[in-house]
Amino acid sequence: MPAVERPLIYANLRKPGYTVDIDCYLKNGGYEALKKAVAMKPEEVCKEVEVSGLRGRGGAGFPTGMKWKFLDRKSGKPCYLVVNADESEPGTYKDRQIIYKDPHQMLEGIAITAWAIQAKQTFIYIRGEFQHGAKILENAIAEAKAKGFLGNNILGSGYSCEVVVHRGGGCYVCGEETGLIESLEGKRGYPRIKPPYFPAVLGLYNCPTIVNNAETMAQVKHVLAFGGAEFAKIGIPGDSGTHIWGVSGLVKRPGLYEIEAGKATFGELLYDFCGGPLDGRKFKAIIPGGSSTKILKFGERFKGKLPNGQEFDWALEDIPLDSNSIAACGTGLGTGGTIVIDDSVEMIQALSNLNAFYAHETCGQCTPCREGSLWLSRVSKRITTGGGLESDVPLLLDIANQVAGRTICAHGEAVAWPVQSAVPKFKDEYLDSIRRRQKGETPSPLKLI
Amino acid sequence: MSLQPSTLTKADAIIAQYPQKRSAALPLLHLVQEDHGYITQEDMAWVAEKIGVTPMQVLEVVTFYPMFRQSPAGRRHIKVCRTLSCALRGSYALMESLEKSLNCPRSETSPDGNFTLEFVECIADCGCGPVVQVDHALYENVKPENATAFADQIKQSLQDPQYGKNQPQPGTPEWNG
Ligand SMILES: Cc1cc2nc3c(=O)[nH]c(=O)nc-3n(C[C@H](O)[C@H](O)[C@H](O)COP(=O)(O)O)c2cc1C
Ligand code: SF4
Ligand code: FES
Numbered sequence: 243m244p245a246v247e248r249p250l251i252y253a254n255l256r257k258p259g260y261t262v263d264i265d266c267y268l269k270n271g272g273y274e275a276l277k278k279a280v281a282m283k284p285e286e287v288c289k290e291v292e293v294s295g296l297r298g299r300g301g302a303g304f305p306t307g308m309k310w311k312f313l314d315r316k317s318g319k320p321c322y323l324v325v326n327a328d329e330s331e332p333g334t335y336k337d338r339q340i341i342y343k344d345p346h347q348m349l350e351g352i353a354i355t356a357w358a359i360q361a362k363q364t365f366i367y368i369r370g371e372f373q374h375g376a377k378i379l380e381n382a383i384a385e386a387k388a389k390g391f392l393g394n395n396i397l398g399s400g401y402s403c404e405v406v407v408h409r410g411g412g413c414y415v416c417g418e419e420t421g422l423i424e425s426l427e428g429k430r431g432y433p434r435i436k437p438p439y440f441p442a443v444l445g446l447y448n449c450p451t452i453v454n455n456a457e458t459m460a461q462v463k464h465v466l467a468f469g470g471a472e473f474a475k476i477g478i479p480g481d482s483g484t485h486i487w488g489v490s491g492l493v494k495r496p497g498l499y500e501i502e503a504g505k506a507t508f509g510e511l512l513y514d515f516c517g518g519p520l521d522g523r524k525f526k527a528i529i530p531g532g533s534s535t536k537i538l539k540f541g542e543r544f545k546g547k548l549p550n551g552q553e554f555d556w557a558l559e560d561i562p563l564d565s566n567s568i569a570a571c572g573t574g575l576g577t578g579g580t581i582v583i584d585d586s587v588e589m590i591q592a593l594s595n596l597n598a599f600y601a602h603e604t605c606g607q608c609t610p611c612r613e614g615s616l617w618l619s620r621v622s623k624r625i626t627t628g629g630g631l632e633s634d635v636p637l638l639l640d641i642a643n644q645v646a647g648r649t650i651c652a653h654g655e656a657v658a659w660p661v662q663s664a665v666p667k668f669k670d671e672y673l674d675s676i677r678r679r680q681k682g683e684t685p686s687p688l689k690l691i
Numbered sequence: 692m693s694l695q696p697s698t699l700t701k702a703d704a705i706i707a708q709y710p711q712k713r714s715a716a717l718p719l720l721h722l723v724q725e726d727h728g729y730i731t732q733e734d735m736a737w738v739a740e741k742i743g744v745t746p747m748q749v750l751e752v753v754t755f756y757p758m759f760r761q762s763p764a765g766r767r768h769i770k771v772c773r774t775l776s777c778a779l780r781g782s783y784a785l786m787e788s789l790e791k792s793l794n795c796p797r798s799e800t801s802p803d804g805n806f807t808l809e810f811v812e813c814i815a816d817c818g819c820g821p822v823v824q825v826d827h828a829l830y831e832n833v834k835p836e837n838a839t840a841f842a843d844q845i846k847q848s849l850q851d852p853q854y855g856k857n858q859p860q861p862g863t864p865e866w867n868g
Contacts, residue, residue, distance in 0.1 A: 373868055414812065428716030498818060
């Protein structure tokens, strides 16, 4: 049976004639899940989310119900909900669709979450570049307030929550939750040291704070609509719901495909949904879940054991699209933003492109990340301009090894992983590039740096 | 101080949304920049006063976030996504063509002040690369082979008195911006 999509998050926004207006949302069953939620006790809503097995969609896949449990209630301080709509991981463009095409779906999830954790106030931290997106959200909030779904005395429950849209300033690192909080406090977005700054304990204004991704909020709406136990049946044990695969790069049909967790493979995603490689080309590699996940090479074999004990021996095409299987292959599902690279690409250029990104985005607090990202960028670029040495290949690896695990935030890993995963897999090709570039040859006309 | 009266009223409403005034730093800086295109020392002093911090603490913020400018941009500000998904679809070739067509080297403003052309990092529309943000609008699938026509369109917009004033319609570059 061919793999099919199962649109949950994108079900409405794909309908012809569907608009961002609240009337359209209401006609499509909108805010019914919120009514269900406020008829329940907040703890019961938290329980539903825990039972659902929902994992966060911001990249790390942390179980949402568990995160909410970490809130420090004993402190007596107010708690805040902060929605991470800073979407800036290269390859990732799934949250944009929700914001620009179905904002009320996200707002309903926000209202449910705010009720569940009894947030005093909610902030949506949105990328500064989403100028019109911020306006769409502000209009939608005003509509929802007018109908009693947000703001004062939500649906007569006596509970009130204001939602404020806050635009960032174009910094990737402000997507990191503690950098985001600093930024929201009006400062540079320097990530904070954990411990003690776990947001659920010491977050915004040093109050307990839940930071969740924009799509996670939309998923919460569906958890309530289905009920936690029913939602948990979608997908596979340990990874419930759907994943939005945002495919970009060199395939016939780049695009967004919403697939039940574990119900299709990378092969099906890339060939059946995306139509395979461009004419006359062959796939070479994918970066599966946003640029910070480790690269997978076509032709590799992936062998090992899944958490449930099942042994596997897969080609890239056989890997099922769920977080357990993908993690077992040494990488991560991340944000589901899959970047596809084919045989027209000179791999050192692709790496150099990403290295330049991380060098641009480091906040500079930690020496390994600040210096390491810059060095990686310079060394890889030097190869592409003909000035590389064969010793640059182990040098790249050596630098990356000194960054990962030695920094305040996971940007350090993001800097290191593309290099640590690609250098062993493409060492021969890099060496070939170095030799040919030294002679003034251009291995590929496609310029990426 | 050359801020428009509407900016001044908006500023107070923005500050009132936050439990702590300092949180309004980024929104106020966006407001100022939208008012007159970039951020001056005077603006920073004004923001500092408004939110109860020193001008230095505002400067710190301005210099951290790439979207804030301390000098004017050209009449059209063109940002081409440079990052991998867009690059794989030709954003480097696109940039080279635009430099020629607009007579404007990347990272600079053209001598006539009409264009500022920049490479930027991923703008979260990776499946539609190469993407280009021109002021308030986001253009998708701008293929390198169409660069000249695209540049012409930008040039023509200089003559359009309605530029940037229309209500965005779903699915258009203005909506997606
Ligand atoms: C450098 C860096 C950038 C990040 N950018 C984003 C982002 O743009 N959007 C997002 O939701 N999470 C981002 N994250 C992850 C957040 O720190 C956080 O884990 C996430 O918002 C939690 O939401 P979730 O539990 O709903 O997944 C980033 C993390 C790092 C280290
Ligand atoms: S790891 Fe990098 S981005 Fe994160 S805090 Fe350190 S320097 Fe900043
Ligand atoms: S890489 Fe260009 S929009 Fe993401």
